[in-house]
Amino acid sequence: MFGLVPAFTAAGFFSPHPALLAFSAEPLAHLSSLDIAVIAIYFAMVLWIGFYLKGRSNTSEEFFMAGREMTAWIAGLSFVSANLGSLELMGWAGSAYQYGILATHWYWVGAIPAMLFLGLVMMPFYYVSKTHSVPGYLNLRYGEHARILAAFSFALEMILMSGVNMFAMAVVMKVVLGWDITFSILVSAAAVTLYVALGGLRSAIFNEVLQFVLIWGGALLVPILGMIQAGGIGGLKTKIIANMHSDSYFHLWRDTGSFAANPMGVHWTGIVFGLGFAISFGYWTTDFLVVQRVLAARNLRAARMAPIIGSFFKMAVPFIVILPGLLGLVLLQNPDGSRRQLVGEDVVAACSVASATGKVEDPAACSGAMTSKTNLSAEAQQKVLSGAGGMELHSYNQALPLMMVRYLGPGLLGLGITALIAGFMSGMAGNISAFSTVWTYDIYKPLINKKGSDSHYVAVGRMAIVIGVGVSIGAGYLVQHAHGIMDYVQALFSIFIAPLLATILLGMFWKRATRIAGFLGLLFGIVFSVSLFVWVHINPAKLAYVALSPDAKPMAENVFRALWACLFTAIVIFLVSMFTKPRPVEELDGLVYGATVLPKEESVPFYKNEWVWAGLVVVIFAALNILFW
Amino acid sequence: MHGSGIPIWFFIGVLLLIYGSMILGYGVYEWVDVAYYGGQYPAGVQLTSLHTPVWWGGILTALGLLYVLKFRPGQAKK
Numbered sequence: 001m002f003g004l005v006p007a008f009t010a011a012g013f014f015s016p017h018p019a020l021l022a023f024s025a026e027p028l029a030h031l032s033s034l035d036i037a038v039i040a041i042y043f044a045m046v047l048w049i050g051f052y053l054k055g056r057s058n059t060s061e062e063f064f065m066a067g068r069e070m071t072a073w074i075a076g077l078s079f080v081s082a083n084l085g086s087l088e089l090m091g092w093a094g095s096a097y098q099y100g101i102l103a104t105h106w107y108w109v110g111a112i113p114a115m116l117f118l119g120l121v122m123m124p125f126y127y128v129s130k131t132h133s134v135p136g137y138l139n140l141r142y143g144e145h146a147r148i149l150a151a152f153s154f155a156l157e158m159i160l161m162s163g164v165n166m167f168a169m170a171v172v173m174k175v176v177l178g179w180d181i182t183f184s185i186l187v188s189a190a191a192v193t194l195y196v197a198l199g200g201l202r203s204a205i206f207n208e209v210l211q212f213v214l215i216w217g218g219a220l221l222v223p224i225l226g227m228i229q230a231g232g233i234g235g236l237k238t239k240i241i242a243n244m245h246s247d248s249y250f251h252l253w254r255d256t257g258s259f260a261a262n263p264m265g266v267h268w269t270g271i272v273f274g275l276g277f278a279i280s281f282g283y284w285t286t287d288f289l290v291v292q293r294v295l296a297a298r299n300l301r302a303a304r305m306a307p308i309i310g311s312f313f314k315m316a317v318p319f320i321v322i323l324p325g326l327l328g329l330v331l332l333q334n335p336d337g338s339r340r341q342l343v344g345e346d347v348v349a350a351c352s353v354a355s356a357t358g359k360v361e362d363p364a365a366c367s368g369a370m371t372s373k374t375n376l377s378a379e380a381q382q383k384v385l386s387g388a389g390g391m392e393l394h395s396y397n398q399a400l401p402l403m404m405v406r407y408l409g410p411g412l413l414g415l416g417i418t419a420l421i422a423g424f425m426s427g428m429a430g431n432i433s434a435f436s437t438v439w440t441y442d443i444y445k446p447l448i449n450k451k452g453s454d455s456h457y458v459a460v461g462r463m464a465i466v467i468g469v470g471v472s473i474g475a476g477y478l479v480q481h482a483h484g485i486m487d488y489v490q491a492l493f494s495i496f497i498a499p500l501l502a503t504i505l506l507g508m509f510w511k512r513a514t515r516i517a518g519f520l521g522l523l524f525g526i527v528f529s530v531s532l533f534v535w536v537h538i539n540p541a542k543l544a545y546v547a548l549s550p551d552a553k554p555m556a557e558n559v560f561r562a563l564w565a566c567l568f569t570a571i572v573i574f575l576v577s578m579f580t581k582p583r584p585v586e587e588l589d590g591l592v593y594g595a596t597v598l599p600k601e602e603s604v605p606f607y608k609n610e611w612v613w614a615g616l617v618v619v620i621f622a623a624l625n626i627l628f629w
Numbered sequence: 630m631h632g633s634g635i636p637i638w639f640f641i642g643v644l645l646l647i648y649g650s651m652i653l654g655y656g657v658y659e660w661v662d663v664a665y666y667g668g669q670y671p672a673g674v675q676l677t678s679l680h681t682p683v684w685w686g687g688i689l690t691a692l693g694l695l696y697v698l699k700f701r702p703g704q705a706k707k
Contacts, residue, residue, distance in 0.1 A: 045644055
């Protein structure tokens, strides 16, 4: 879920990039009637589910919490699916193309430990406190101010994320099918609005499980067929080493001893502490988008099992995301048989083709961008400039769609496109349903109308979904001016999530943390994080200070900024707590470790015990990291 | 999510069954068309000799059928 490189320019947060949408080249594929039928059936199904569940979403508990009756499997699949949005499918395939298997860190060390921690350690406090949201927990632990601050920052993040999802989907549809971007955004937004507004969280969860199955059904063929064509893992390795003259693409840890030794420009300390702790724990344990799915579980054991079940699937996702990116490195070809090299979106924009002439609009800018930012041969550059058929440039983010078009014929292509749409819609529905809950419970109810009826709050929630989607559409159009789809989102995670993590962890595991300390820690943590972000983007040379090395690349900035923001927040909370009066321990029952008596769970056979399954996850996780060391 | 309504797995089964049947049907048509009637595989698609729509459509159909039968309304575990 985590995005990549924050690439806002020093000139401003949203540097104008008018050519980003200038995909005037022919679409990659033309859908057959069978493909269109596959997509249409999917839309009909998700809407049917929304209408079917409308009658079961009448109370606020049903609408916002799905009645708290989800099984561990459904909550677990929904937990992963809500995260499996557009950024996952396209962005990380593109990242794998750029950085190799290092991108897998965002799935393994950047997810699995945090998911287990959520299930085994944190879930009891969220669940026992009966909170409706993460800001709601902050209210119980630290008071109203912390809740409001977290709620507003979360709501902003969700709206922007939703916009990113919409834009990503629209770009895919534009590139692959030639669909108009506005048409794609409006259709997907209308469908998600309808089924989430009708059936609430239950409908979102229901559809997320469906979408999860479709994503696998549609995307799994690409790595299978790609591996057959590449000659298995041995053939893939041989071809990548021959093309890239480096075997770093196959090592998770070996080359992370220095920033300069790996294509991503990160150090293992940043991966372990910044990504593996600050970003990952921040996202998986405090981001309400995913936590909400687990809170909907029918009992505490199901709530604890859900993230553990989810972690098995999370470990498998690189197979349909990272592997296609790696395969794209060696299998994608130009019409003349040469290897197709993908490039950054800024280069694609610089080389946009005029639809009237079929030639590059600004040859000088295009030539400059290709020379300075790619390693395309002179011959290939000349073909791009001359507008030779099929030689137009494609960005890293298009690696997965390009691979789909390569292998999927009629029907299967429709299924693959449906998988992408499903991914986008599940991510967007997750954002919107979480936004609706936080808006209603943590902003509207405490600040605007404390005494509304239950049905009134359900109506407010439905209205929030409609308005939230509208604002997201605006955000989606803003994103198109940013420099790469994923760039923009990663900054949000490290700005908001890392301070929130420190605030919640100290609140949950340190009885001494005081109300005012929690609020000030969160506030100053966000300010500190924003300051680091702005500092580096005003002067990129300062990255060397944030990431502790002059060799650090933008990716390193995200993980280190998150780490520093988390530590800064923790220090503020600690210092303020030491000078302010703590709450009586009896007030912390159900909220803090050491002050809470957790309910006894009934004894179950070993194969239903969450600790047994968590142990198995740990073994597989360790084996994978050793195997791809 | 069983409750009193239709289980989610039933919906999934229905969708897989529909998709699997469509893709399998097309795959068989394509295979026969190419083998006996001089048809051609879709331009640009790789590894067509593996007849992917046939076996992938078959897998989806089988899974869909299994889920539809196992989780059809009235049969799911409460």
